[in-house]
Amino acid sequence: MVEQHTPRSLIVTFYGAYGRSFEGPVPVSALIRLLGAAGMDAPSVRSSVSRLKRRGFLVPARAADGSAAYELSAEARQLLDDGDRRIYGQPAGGAGAAAEADDWLVAVFSVPEQERHKRHLLRSRLARLGFGAVAPGVWIAPARLYGETEHTLERLHLTPYVELFRGAHLGFAPTAEAVARWWDLTALAKQHEEFLDLHEPALRALQSGPEPTPEEAYRGYLLVLDSWRRLPYADPGLPRALLPADWPGDRAAAVFAELHARLRDAGARYAQQ
Template sequence: MTTARAEPEEIDAATPRALIVSLFGLYARERAGWLSIATIVRLMGDLGVDEQATRSAVFRLKKRGWLEPQKEGRVAGYRASAEALAILEEGDDRIYGRRRATADEGWVLVVFSVPESERDKRHRLRSTLTRLGLGTIGPGTWVAPANLADAVLAALDRAGLRGFTDVFRAAHLSDADPRGTVAAWWDLEALEATYADYLRRFSGVAARWEADADPDEHRDRAFADYVPAITAWRRLPYLDPGLSLAALPEQWIGLRAEELFARFRTLLAEPAARYVRLVQES
């Protein structure tokens, strides 16, 4: 079996592949990870993606080990691979259950050394740690809030890279301002710009739905607005690994973005899910 080669949050949120990953994450798991081809094509059409682009994206996800063709009776479809389902489940904790670290929790440090003869693994290791949202203290030394230690270890194990690393829990004992320290470890300006883009794209959409007396009367529209908002959000909890507010600029824009994401889920999650069930049953 092909090993899944890309984490869902690594895929550009603007691509059909990212939308399909969201469909499987949101709606396939109650059916053991399976969606029919007809359902995938229909739902992607509702998201503005034509059938040819959808089938091309499904093919790419199949090649990457994310999807496996499987029939349910006479109905052709695709099932998320076991590894893909495990990654999606792990992502649930990060995306829907993320909590912010506190100032006294400390850090997890990852120190790696990869021989020149295995430089491909060095690239994979850096990509894995970047995807998890770790900051960089210096060459070969990465850092994250301590509450992510289990997630970091699980990702290193899944990628087969644990043997190239040493992982520590640590306390920062310097008297330096934590805001300055964290700003040196993470690109907060880029992160702030990404949060601002999310707010720009989706604040108006949420406001329109809040003015609607009954979103359940427009389930197809709810679905078409909900999935792109979830897809765009999915990468943000990895770029910002739940850094302590004490280490972030005052009035951190990420809090407004988190509130917007929560509003989307409250407003549209259920109407969108009911629409998908209607499509699956038709």
């Protein structure tokens, strides 16, 4: 299996992993070199930077030497801060999730027909946050996603259409059966297995081989993080007690955690050079 990494996604991943620690804006020339180390050519990087600028993720600035540079917008920083809690926090379906098995966040929304484009936007953003669909206009997620959900709805000016509730599932089907309806667990398991197929061999090579150079660590970490950061959104850390006994999310989270520990700081040395 060959994994595809787009320049735009890798730029977002770079800022999430390393770009925020730079002193001042990141020069365009540095972005081109740093993304080049991950296999991206200069025209693709420039084009993707322009798209991220139009979307309000990056803001034009000047580096200390006066050269063209970019920094994160305030909204992008909030987005990455929320992402940190999701990506590096409680592993999907981990032990800590068991304590929240009865604690759910429910989003109920109603959008007038003349604004149905906002209905589509609401559905797509709730799905991207990891919500499962209970019924038309009723979506559910683990309660700990409240803060990130609030930030997202506020950023998109969707709060007038949504009410949020927090509470327990009281019936009538067993909660594990209901969860299997609200989320496509087969598809989620397949995503975890694909991550393992791609990155577990790399971990075994690190465990048995020599220490990677800073550039190798940087490249490896950027690519594994670009793969991993989507998984905690597709699988929002559902309570472990409600998942199948052989759930592959446990192993996927453990593989990412060890790759993070082995590669992240070594890669930072390369990024800062």
